Amino acid sequence: MSGELSPIDRAKFAAAKRAAEFVEDGMKVGLGTGSTAAWLVRCLGEMVRDDGLDITGVPTSTRTATLARDVGIKVVGLDEARWLDLTIDGADEFDADLNLIKGGGGALLQEKIVATSSDQMIVIADVSKQVDTLGAFPLPVEVIPFGWQTSKALVEEMLSAMDVLGTSSSLRMNGDAPFVTDEGNYIIDLHLTRIGSPRQLALALNQIPGIVENGLFMDICDVAVIGHGDGRVEVKDINDGTVHEEKINFVETDNLFTDLAD
Ligand code: 5RP
Numbered sequence: 001m002s003g004e005l006s007p008i009d010r011a012k013f014a015a016a017k018r019a020a021e022f023v024e025d026g027m028k029v030g031l032g033t034g035s036t037a038a039w040l041v042r043c044l045g046e047m048v049r050d051d052g053l054d055i056t057g058v059p060t061s062t063r064t065a066t067l068a069r070d071v072g073i074k075v076v077g078l079d080e081a082r083w084l085d086l087t088i089d090g091a092d093e094f095d096a097d098l099n100l101i102k103g104g105g106g107a108l109l110q111e112k113i114v115a116t117s118s119d120q121m122i123v124i125a126d127v128s129k130q131v132d133t134l135g136a137f138p139l140p141v142e143v144i145p146f147g148w149q150t151s152k153a154l155v156e157e158m159l160s161a162m163d164v165l166g167t168s169s170s171l172r173m174n175g176d177a178p179f180v181t182d183e184g185n186y187i188i189d190l191h192l193t194r195i196g197s198p199r200q201l202a203l204a205l206n207q208i209p210g211i212v213e214n215g216l217f218m219d220i221c222d223v224a225v226i227g228h229g230d231g232r233v234e235v236k237d238i239n240d241g242t243v244h245e246e247k248i249n250f251v252e253t254d255n256l257f258t259d260l261a262d
């Protein structure tokens with residue numbers, strides 16, 4: 001069955017499967033959003049069902065909450081869980097220091113709150129997400145709908161003084177209407193091409209009235225599990241300064257493959 005997956009899905013699955021091994025009985029686990037995180041949720045659901053793994057999941061979106069419940073994971077909100085042992089989530093880009101761009105799926109606000117409420121954050125990604133310099137992927141910024149055009153103009157003006165290559169931005173759409181986040185906000189995507197000083201940019205963005213949060217995750221991620229299409233995974237721990245490689249064996253009967261990622 002695994003033969004029907006594209007190399008990119010195999011890479012995502014491999015990263016998710018390896019990352020699931022970090023999850024232990026009794027843990028409160030932040031569950032990310034996106035296609036890679038969906039594989040993780042399915043892997044954890046299988047462990048709950050087949051191995052009796054006892055965990056509490058805190059989803060980062062309504063999408064993930066629905067999937068987690070569907071696969072049998074006990075789900076609570078962050079206010080009930082308060083503090084988490086671990087969050088595992090995908091990313092749109094990550095650099096050598098494990099700083100991230102997130103929010104391609106529009107869930108960056110809950111994702112950042114949940115990740116920073118955790119003892120540890122693990123990012124799971126296929127190797128194509130690894131970059132030398134952040135910024136080729138448009139940086140998502142969550143903005144409240146009231147006065148969003150003014151907020152967008154202020155962001156573009158601020159960008160002209162930043163170490164970035166591009167300064168244009170666009171309102172994310174869902175068909176003919178603006179894309180709306182779980183919090184009822186809009187997303188403005190910043191087309192920067194290259195972000196020279198992501199730390200400075202992240203701080204400057206959050207100073208602009210109307211901006212709720214930005215998709216730069218600085219100093220939040222501890223470990224990256226990087227998947228390859230042939231089943232290899234690299235586990236990179238930024239705190240230990242270690243990287244080691246392992247191989248995930250795709251089991252032909254693995255029933256997770258019957259349900260492709262979203
Ligand atoms: C959602 C995110 C996702 O983690 C990111 O977009 C990666 O998604 P995928 O695993 O589908 O490539 O930040 O807001």
